[in-house]
Amino acid sequence: MEYVTLNNGIKMPVLGYGVYQVSNEECERCVLDAISVGYRSIDTAQAYGNEEAVGNAIKKCGVPREELFITTKVWISNGGYEKAKTSLRESLCKLQSEYIDLVLIHQPFNDYYGTYRAMEEAYKEGWIRAIGVSNFYPDRLVDLCNFVEVKPAVNQVETHVFQQQAQAHEYMVKYGVQHESWGPFAEGRNDFFTNPVLTKIGEKYNKSAAQTALRFLIQSGVVVIPKSTHKERMIQNIDVFDFVLSGEDMEAIQALDEKESLFFSHYDPAMVEMLTGLHQ
Ligand SMILES: NC(=O)c1ccc[n+]([C@@H]2O[C@H](COP(=O)([O-])OP(=O)(O)OC[C@H]3O[C@@H](n4cnc5c(N)ncnc54)[C@H](OP(=O)(O)O)[C@@H]3O)[C@@H](O)[C@H]2O)c1
Known part of the structure; x- marks a missing residue:
């Protein structure tokens, strides 16, 4: 496995395993399979409803905890200092760990400065090793970076060959924030x-x-967390460290960029209404 070093010196695997849309029932088996074939980074979230299953797998997998890198995310309905603080303790408990490697604010809605303060506090107390954000487009990211004490280490945004996020990437580099992709296969859209x-x-x-x-994506400096419930695909997706794309290949893939989301816009009020109404 290859690693990136985050802005606070913590090392994060460049490739991990995402468990969005993996049911709580199936998740433990999936994470155990992923760890058994070499994944060391697992990406979950409060909103996925499977933190407990990830925690069970962490307990059972036989790999020392310090070799794993576990990410979770605070959902919108847990936004604000007090609620976020309580929810972080709940996540820690469900993950059955003494610490969490990375916690992200899942969406740039509700009182996310309050959420961030609760995360900064846990970071300083030492039970969260790195903090960051998700779905923060350049305007929100620049704002946050300028008014927080602990700079976000990671920003996880939709990134794949059809939505490469070149401008967002530039701002992340400028502010020392590691770019992480969600949906590296665009969930199969566009006949991926x-x-x-x-x-x-x-x-x-x-x-x-x-x-x-x-x-x-890895050669573009982006961390990836592909999801599959099939073990043979997990094996395929982690087998990407024995070849290097040429400059010409990189250019040909760069030309696939449509520079638009294949999912939705975080600036669409109807979408914000839908997201902020979830898990209330
Ligand atoms: N922060 C956010 O707002 C956010 C949003 C979305 C996702 N995420 C994170 O990013 C992770 C990855 O994104 P995603 O799960 O949305 O989608 P994805 O990884 O882009 O795509 C997953 C889909 O691709 C299929 N697949 C995987 N490997 C394949 C292969 N080698 N060949 C053919 N099909 C393959 C999977 O099917 P099978 O499972 O049937 O194999 C599944 O349908 C998530 O699990 C989650 O951790 C975060």
């Missing part, structure tokens, strides 16, 4: 896994479109 450019480039290296896409 049969894309002719990815497939053709992959053939040169004996790799699939999925592997080529992950390699592209």
Whole structure:
């Protein structure tokens, strides 16, 4: 596994395993499978409803806790200092750990400065090793970076070959924030896994479109957390460290960028209404 060093000196695997839309029932088996084939970083969230299953897998996997890197995220309804503080303790309990490696604010809504203060406090107390944000587009990220004591270490945003986030990436680099991709396969949208450019480039290296896409992001300085419930795909998705895309390949994949979300805009009020209404 390769690692990046975050702005506070903590090391994070460049590739991890995401458990969004993995049911609580299936999640323990999935995380155990992922760890058994070499994943060391697991990305969950309060809103996914499977922190407890991740915690069970952490307990059972046989890999020392210090070799794992566990991320969770504070949901909107737990926003604000007091609620966030309580929810962080609950997450710690569900994850059955003495500490959490990385906690992110899941969405830039509700009183996220209050949430961030609760996270800063836990960070200073030592039971959260790094703090950051998710879905913070450059305007929100710049604002936050300028008014908090502990700079966010990570920003997890939708990033894949069709939405490469070049401008957002520049701001993250400028403020020392590690860019992390969610949806590295765009959840399969746009016929992702049969894309002719990815497939053709992959053939040169004996790799699939999925592997080529992950390699592209890693070589672009982006941390990835692909999700699959299938063990053979977990094995495929982590097998991306034995080849290097050429400059020409990188340019051809850069040309796939549509510079738009394949999901939704965080600036769409109807979407904000939907998100802020979830898990109330
Ligand atoms: N912060 C946020 O707001 C946010 C939002 C979304 C996601 N995330 C995080 O990012 C992680 C990854 O994103 P995601 O789960 O949304 O989507 P994704 O990783 O882009 O795509 C997952 C989909 O691709 C399929 N797949 C995986 N590997 C494959 C392969 N090698 N060949 C063919 N199909 C393959 C999976 O199917 P099977 O499972 O059936 O194999 C699943 O349908 C999440 O799990 C979560 O941790 C965060």
